[in-house]
Amino acid sequence: MRWILFAVLLVFVLPLGLSATAFAHGVELEYRTGVIIEIFAAYDTGEPMSGAEIRVFAPDDPSTPWLTGACDENGRFSFMPDLSLPGMWSVQVRHMGHGGWIHIPVGDNMVRAGGTGYTPLQLGLMAGLGVWGFIGTALFFWKRRGA
Amino acid sequence: MLKRILRRARPLASILAITMGAALIGGCPAPAETGTLQFHANGEGFIRQGFVSRDGWALTFDHVYITLGNIVAYQASPPYDAEKGGHVQAEVRINLPGTHIVDLAEGGEDALPILVGEAKDVPVGHYNAISWKVIKATEGPARGYSLVIIGKAEREGETISFTIRFEEERQYTGGEFIGEERKGILHEGGTADLEMTFHFDHLFGDGELPPEDELNVGAAGFEMFAALAEDGVVDIVVADLGTEDYRKLKGIFDHLAHVGEGHVYAESL
Numbered sequence: 001m002r003w004i005l006f007a008v009l010l011v012f013v014l015p016l017g018l019s020a021t022a023f024a025h026g027v028e029l030e031y032r033t034g035v036i037i038e039i040f041a042a043y044d045t046g047e048p049m050s051g052a053e054i055r056v057f058a059p060d061d062p063s064t065p066w067l068t069g070a071c072d073e074n075g076r077f078s079f080m081p082d083l084s085l086p087g088m089w090s091v092q093v094r095h096m097g098h099g100g101w102i103h104i105p106v107g108d109n110m111v112r113a114g115g116t117g118y119t120p121l122q123l124g125l126m127a128g129l130g131v132w133g134f135i136g137t138a139l140f141f142w143k144r145r146g147a
Numbered sequence: 148m149l150k151r152i153l154r155r156a157r158p159l160a161s162i163l164a165i166t167m168g169a170a171l172i173g174g175c176p177a178p179a180e181t182g183t184l185q186f187h188a189n190g191e192g193f194i195r196q197g198f199v200s201r202d203g204w205a206l207t208f209d210h211v212y213i214t215l216g217n218i219v220a221y222q223a224s225p226p227y228d229a230e231k232g233g234h235v236q237a238e239v240r241i242n243l244p245g246t247h248i249v250d251l252a253e254g255g256e257d258a259l260p261i262l263v264g265e266a267k268d269v270p271v272g273h274y275n276a277i278s279w280k281v282i283k284a285t286e287g288p289a290r291g292y293s294l295v296i297i298g299k300a301e302r303e304g305e306t307i308s309f310t311i312r313f314e315e316e317r318q319y320t321g322g323e324f325i326g327e328e329r330k331g332i333l334h335e336g337g338t339a340d341l342e343m344t345f346h347f348d349h350l351f352g353d354g355e356l357p358p359e360d361e362l363n364v365g366a367a368g369f370e371m372f373a374a375l376a377e378d379g380v381v382d383i384v385v386a387d388l389g390t391e392d393y394r395k396l397k398g399i400f401d402h403l404a405h406v407g408e409g410h411v412y413a414e415s416l
Binding site for chain 2: 045057062063092094097098099100101103
């Protein structure tokens, strides 16, 4: 009997796509922020679900996978959800006749909806997303003012 | 005097009438969006097409009678975690009435899962959990047993006809179906389905997997049944087996049920 263990190891915001393009008389800086969700999938024996099939479902269309992929040899899979689709993102992991679901709340609004039984980890992550959303927005306008 | 009272009361009456009308309109519940929810049972290709046990017996199945009852679908929130077990938290739950004796071997090799029943005009939404009981049949060919497996086993020219009867009763509770398609999402006027899946490779093992695979290590195989054959026939009630064998089979019965490839929480009844 094999149970599936999931862990959302990290949900964090990075300044993704930060680029610096040098011209003769100036510098143009661009950036965008995003959220990376990293999933670790393993059997209860600790054996990683290497090569497990991944299906990610966005909250606006629970019937059609938003993204498909596979875990690496360490049972890890990362993706960047579309933050314009806040709500519960669901990830299905399957491998050799075994599988499981993990449900990950994404977006500011989900902080308020997160009190109905989500784990402290999930709540903490949701709060973190909210904070970083504000920071990202502030940085965006700061950049516009400086332009 | 009366005219004056009536004149003064007229605006009040109008307001009252409008308010009552609005209350009536607003108070009427909007027509609920509904659809049809189907319940299937599936013994998978293992039962329909047969398979080779962990100990090399080629198994085919004529009938696999299983008796299902107390089937309930849930719109669970939070999503049900079968690993943790316990009860499902849900505001919407749909009961499929009755007891259903299903032959998981019914139909051809490529037949669809067995339709156990359906509930019409149920609220739309995502039915992401299901619970059901496996109980003893009170009528029919499986009377007195919760699961009866009838088939043939062949190995190296030897053929055994077997009938294996279980009296075990369980309640199984599972979360969302795991498989190729996402099940249980019901839209207005549409049909969604849920599946009670039974993995018989957990009982007999799978000859296509290595012997050390965890599934094969935990499975009973067929040899323990073949050893009981008389004149090429095995007809047993597992409760009559020796203590160790019976204990092992009871444990396997806990893990027989799934939701697609997802595990369920089992409770003895």
